[in-house]
Amino acid sequence: MADSTEPEPSDSLKTFGAVLQAFRERAGLTQEALALKMRYSPSLVASVEQGRRLPSPEFVERAEQALDAFGVLRKAAKSLARKPGLASWFRRWAHLEAQAIALDTYEPRVVPGLLQTKAYAKVLFEGEVPPLSDEEIEVKLAARLERQRLLWERPNTQFSFILEEHLFHHQVGGPEVTRELIDHILEVMELRNVQVQIMPLSRGLHAGLNGPLQLAETPDHQWLAYCEGQEHGQFITDMKTISVLQRRYGKLRAQALTPEDSKGLLSRLRGAL
Structure with missing residues (x-):
């Protein structure tokens, strides 16, 4: 599975962040004011300025327009370092994921990365073939x-x-790791913006x-799709295909347990470990 939209701090990222900050201050804007103009969160603007977040092409373009940066930000973005371990075929989706206003995920193989615990993710990385080095795993x-x-x-x-449901019966990493994983997912389910449903056996x-x-769904209300295989990912823009996938996902939601029933099932599975 692909890993993150977040790059490692690097000189190029820090330089881009410093340039963004300079143009923002030149325009007399706070991070909050710039975020409002760009229709992003202040925390995202802060992360980019600090060199902790790889800005998407859309972010760069909106910053250019909001700050009248004479193309400087576009040029600076071309030299940005990418995060080690982020698969090249996942990068386009990773950029989109960080800006989307809605994300729907069906995953039958492993618990999705956004819901994993550190222990569960470590077990998965340690089991990769070919094997990873300790540094790569970290x-x-x-x-x-x-x-x-x-x-x-x-x-x-x-x-x-x-x-x-079978993802939890597999007990990847053993009962203790699985208990922690279930506890984490139950905690995440308390967030108002997160809905988790279980497809029962x-x-x-x-x-x-x-x-x-x-x-x-993008901030401009365009729907896009992504399907991932073992060593590749398919970014889908064809509206006919996306329509089919949306209908499948809608049916999946109807066939899965409700969020409340899913909480009950997860709690029972945890108690049986």
Whole structure:
């Protein structure tokens, strides 16, 4: 699974952040005022200025327009460093994910990265083939945990997840790791902008048997989709295909347990561990 929209701090990211800050101050704007003009959160603007967040092409373009930066920000963005471990075929979706106003995720293979605990993610990274070095595991682990801040930093983004019940019966990492994972998901489910539904084993045939899928709505209300395989990902813009995937996801939501019933199932599974 791909890891994060967050890059490691680097000279190029810090330089871009400093340039953005200089143009913002030149315009006499606070971070909050610039965020309002760009239609982003103040925390995102702050993260980019501090060199902690890789700005999307859309972010760069909006900053250019909001600050009348004479093309300087566009030029500076071309040299930005990317985060080690972020698969090249995932980068376009990662940029979109960080800006989306709605994200729908169906994942039948593992618990999605946004919902993983540190222990669960570490087990997955340690089991990768070919094996990763300790340093690579640490980089990927830090990136994945940082990425989860999206759930809290974007309270106006609607996150929907549909997870298969069998993911918890597998007990990846053992009972203790699974208990912690369930506790974490139950905690995340208390967020108003997050909805988690479980597809029970008893459902049998359902609309997700063709594999995982993700849907995202952009700030401009355009829907896009992404489907990930073992060593590649497919970014989908074709409206006909997206329509099919939206209908499948809608049926999946109807076939899965309600959020309240999903909480009950997760609590029972935890008690049985």
